[in-house]
Amino acid sequence: VGRPNKRGKSASNDREANRAYHDRVAGRYDQIYQGPRWDVWYELSYAGVKPYLPVNLRDPVLDLGCGTGYFGLKMARSGYDTTFSDLSIGMLEAARRKVEEQGLTERAQFLQADIMDLSALPENHFALAVAQGDVLSFATHPPHALKEIRRVLQPGGVLVASVDQTYAALEHYAEKGDLDGLDDLIRTQEMQWLARDQRERFTVRTFTPNAIRDFLEKAGFELLDLFGKTVLNLKTLEPVLDDPASRRKVIALEKKLHRRSDALGLASHLQFAARLRP
Numbered sequence: 305v306g307r308p309n310k311r312g313k314s315a316s317n318d319r320e321a322n323r324a325y326h327d328r329v330a331g332r333y334d335q336i337y338q339g340p341r342w343d344v345w346y347e348l349s350y351a352g353v354k355p356y357l358p359v360n361l362r363d364p365v366l367d368l369g370c371g372t373g374y375f376g377l378k379m380a381r382s383g384y385d386t387t388f389s390d391l392s393i394g395m396l397e398a399a400r401r402k403v404e405e406q407g408l409t410e411r412a413q414f415l416q417a418d419i420m421d422l423s424a425l426p427e428n429h430f431a432l433a434v435a436q437g438d439v440l441s442f443a444t445h446p447p448h449a450l451k452e453i454r455r456v457l458q459p460g461g462v463l464v465a466s467v468d469q470t471y472a473a474l475e476h477y478a479e480k481g482d483l484d485g486l487d488d489l490i491r492t493q494e495m496q497w498l499a500r501d502q503r504e505r506f507t508v509r510t511f512t513p514n515a516i517r518d519f520l521e522k523a524g525f526e527l528l529d530l531f532g533k534t535v536l537n538l539k540t541l542e543p544v545l546d547d548p549a550s551r552r553k554v555i556a557l558e559k560k561l562h563r564r565s566d567a568l569g570l571a572s573h574l575q576f577a578a579r580l581r582p
């Protein structure tokens with residue numbers, strides 16, 4: 305867990321910077337990610353979770369890197385016993401407040417934990433784990449985080465997660481003319497979270513579609529679904545998303561495109577569902 309990343313920064317520096325950043329933004333996170341663009345984003349994200357909700361309402365589910373609780377709240381509202389977990393106590397508190405407001409306390413547990421260490425959770429327990437919004441990209445060593453998830457999933461349990469996509473990140477450095485950044489990204493698949501404050505900068509691990517396949521296979525998971533999120537650039541399309549009919553059209557077009565294997569490299573993120581081989 306204490307190993308340096310490919311740029312030599314220590315994992316604990318990265319973790320503290322990551323925690324500091326997320327603690328600071330927790331209070332305004334929902335405000336940052338509101339509006340039609342993010343409604344479309346969350347609708348597409350949840351459409352990739354829904355098919356994997358356990359058939360049995362008594363099966364417990366886990367929201368890793370729950371943030372302010374979007375996915376966990378949806379699952380708790382559907383009737384599942386839901387564990388909300390996050391590295392940031394600020395995020396966890398925001399999720400807890402919503403759970404209380406929505407009268408879901410009886411169905412919710414909270415755990416402050418790094419996805420790199422889920423030892424506080426029981427083994428073979430959850431039928432579904434959700435890790436949306438880059439939590440695996442923020443982990444200091446994603447293969448280790450995946451082992452932790454494997455331990456807490458029931459045999460045959462499912463993980464639905466989204467991560468940053470390597471080829472979309474190229475543009476981020478190209479725009480700035482940052483050739484060293486480009487070189488690093490191509491060599492290591494790692495990039496830096498560019499918070500203004502140096503103490504909030506941390507390493508983000510990106511994945512290509514093939515890297516996802518390899519990553520899951522090695523950890524004993526069977527890939528069930530992989531799509532780009534999003535292949536259409538929702539930021540560019542933002543001006544048309546205020547109109548509900550256009551918004552539906554964009555969602556329909558995105559769904560036509562986002563499982564085409566040769567379009568995956570256009571998406572800023574990749575979302576996958578994978579079943580733990582029994």
Ligand SMILES: C[S@@+](CC[C@H](N)C(=O)[O-])C[C@H]1O[C@@H](n2cnc3c(N)ncnc32)[C@H](O)[C@@H]1O
Pocket residue numbers: 322326327368369370371372373374375389390391392395417418419420435436437438439442443444
């Ligand atoms: C982009 S937000 C996504 C929040 C939520 N899942 C969503 O999709 O709305 C990423 C979340 O992951 C949490 N996080 C980052 N690194 C983590 C880690 N190593 N372990 C657990 N949670 C982490 C952050 O605190 C933050 O709440």
